[in-house]
Amino acid sequence: MEISSTHHHRYYVFLICFIAAIGGFLFGFDTAVISGALPFVVKRFDFDAIMEGWFVSSAIFGCIIGVIISGKLSDKIGRKKVMVISAGLFFLSAVGSMFAMNISELISFRLVGGIGIGVASMICPLYISETAPARFRGTMVALYQLAITIGILAAYFSNAYLLKIAQTSHFAGWLQFVFVDDCWRAMIGIGLLPSLLFWAGLVFVPESPRWLIQKNKIESARHILQKIDSDNAQKEVNQIQQSVTKHEGVLKELFSPSYQRPLLIGLVLPFLSQVSGINAVIYYGPSILDKAGFTLGDAFGGQVSIGIVNVLFTFVAIFKVDKWGRKPLLIWGVLLAFLALLFIGILFSLDYTQGYWILGAILVFIGSFAFSFGPVCFIIISEIFPNNIRAEAVSLATLSLWIGNFFVGQLTPIMLKSETLGPSVTFWIFAGMCLPALWLSIKRIPETKGKTLEEIEKYWQTTKF
Template identity: 35%
Template sequence: MNKSYTITISFIVALGGFLLGFDSAVISGAITGIRSYFEMSDWELGFSVGCVIFGAMAGNIFAGPLSDKYGRKKLLIVTAILFTVSATWSALATNYISFVIARIIGGVGIGGAILIAPIYIAEVAPPKLRGSLVSLNQLNIVIGISVAYFSNYFLKDIEGESWRWMLGVEAIPAFLYFLALFIVPRSPRWLIQKLNRVDLAEKILNKIGGKQFAKITIEEILRGVAKKQAKGTYADFFSKRMTTVVIIAFGLAFFQQITGINAIFYYAPTIFEQAGGSTDSSFLQAIVVGLTNLVFTLVAIRLIDKLGRKPLLIIGTSAMTIALTMATLAFNNATYDFNENNLQKIENSELKLALNQIKGTSFNSQNELFENLEQILTKEQLFNFKRYEVKNFISINATLVLIAILLYVAAFAISLGPVMWTMLSEIFPGNVKGIAISAVGFFNSLVSYTVTQFFPWELTNLGPTITFAIYALMAVLSLLFVLKYIVETKGRSLEEVEELLMRVE
């Protein structure tokens, strides 16, 4: 078996994940700059961050069917072009609408890359390596996130509009990805299923695993083709015999996002500022989040084909529940002190004068604080206080918040992060894989957008305690879902997985 060749082409394809991760996290450092430059409200800020997911939905819808028609490789090349255009355009945008359009274009690239890269890798990887190699996509996503946090930290002090540099630097790796993809062969399964080019597929499979591997794999693919002569439809996907597959796919897609992972990645510095951290320390803590994500994704890659998919999901969702509960308790036990030092941090003279009325007072919860402020502040002053100033008065166990966030990210990185995409690349029958992966990816993006859009509003209006309590509840439900519905797929060929899930109804 030519292990190095298989790893090389898988890693190149998975570089789309790097761009996806970088694009997802880089906006976290640019939030202050774009909010000021484009004069955004909370809702506009949430949309400018989350609109990338609208593009991802479009990518989800079209990527699967188009990759079935034109091939996985060609669609990945298109995603590289989209990433390059988006990075350049968003860095040069001079108005809000133009900025949003640029972000949506990048989202289309995300929607394509996040679906097609795992499919391609699953179709070329030998069964014993498939889980690890598909997880390379998730590894590259988290490397992209980490690099984005480092990049933001080193670019934040550039004079002028540093946010433009933060967003524009992505164009460099995007163009390199475009060039590297021309080295990658076409998917052998796609060549046989769509073009009946057994000869070309055999050459690629020989290079991957040798003649015996090529012979066995081609026989399995041809058996699958013989059973599925008609192209699958949405009716086939949602048919009764697919019930188990549909439940697993949509359940994983829902819980991967509803537990709040993108709220953490998109708004990491904002969360740490809510816990009383300075801007500088918040950016540094975001870097630690990215590195934690990276380290535990490497752990997942090592374990996913040894320990299995379901055990990792059980361990991960349990730890996520604990971590989110810790964050909830940390914010719930915070106090808000209106002493002289804290009041001096307020720059708005009218707001400072109004707050002097409660000088020397301490509040035991955010709800109690806001109820009192409603009596002495105008609606506009209260809104500005919630949005910009509450962090100056909080007294909280910031170490516990950091530990909770790091535990949560580590737990996600060994479970829902890589395992969901690995299982989605495994569980769909070949005749409906394109439309199925698109439908589930669209749903996953929709849930992700909902979380991202509402997070700034939740922090301002509900406060961090209730926000994290909601995510903790979702983590509990995700654990129960895993225990009841997830079926183990490790060590099985794609055809064996299909036979297993078609029997379990």
């Protein structure tokens, strides 16, 4: 019976974390779907490089808004309700973008979708970290990153399939308009399906027990913790209550000497993860591969290869992050990413970009990112902050991530098309951004595997900067 009970608890934890991770799927899908739609939108509206960058970055600007509001909102109304809001914003963005008739409407709905992404990128890993038991918390949070990579891959397959339909099919009425004449509309609009799935799944998800204890709803929290881990439920309740009553719960506490180090990690690591160039490859993959000599059809095929590698190597983090730890994955992944980016820049500088060398180097970079920067960054920022201010602190850390993402999205097309910089210098800049991340991983980030959130909180109070 004990084994059966343990399996039941794990199944329940996996189910609720899996549903929360669908927010990551929407994040990945909405982010990557632009890579396929972008060439057609640019042609349809005759964008220059600056307008192309703004079209991509408008959603990222929305993400920044979403992250800013999500911390206080989730503290006020709860983690679950904020996830529901996120699903609704995704749905509205997909439908609105599909039927947008001018640039203003299109960018407005991309902005709405960006707010949804920003909210999901903060609240979903936070919810998972507050719900999953310490012994496999890293694995559960890594599910969120896996969902992002599956969403990216699904967007690539979806884009390629819809492009094929546009090239070979004929419809009547609005179907012709959406699927053939402007196939980018179908590429973006199909995101309404997973948003509805996320919305429906959230019916089965309980509120975060740590949020409930913050609101003095002890019995409700104990009931949920009994379902998650009956053996340690009362111990968890006691630890969380002690943590909640010990601290003021105001954001200024994060700037106290005890939390200077987690603040440094939380602000710098997410930013560096983005300026390493990951989303330059996600957003502008077809453009980069086109410069490498691939045709548009081949470029989409290359994007699918990128997506498959992204998914497969995320499984390394899922299976090993709670065994090997956060630090080893981060250090080796960042080092390999640096070497791959350096090599990509060399290939472009030597004009040795015909064939599959460039694609292979990009795949090494993607694989390195997928088992390190991608999942481990979300794991770390969701577990290093104290209970009472975790939501707002994670909001700050995620804001840093999206600010880095915004600059990459806005500047990459300009750098790629620049006569002074071009692809080679662009990738060398991305490589240089990996070096401070490597230093941070070695010197400042502690190992947190197997520790409860409350034990991590105590660690900062007894450790010097």
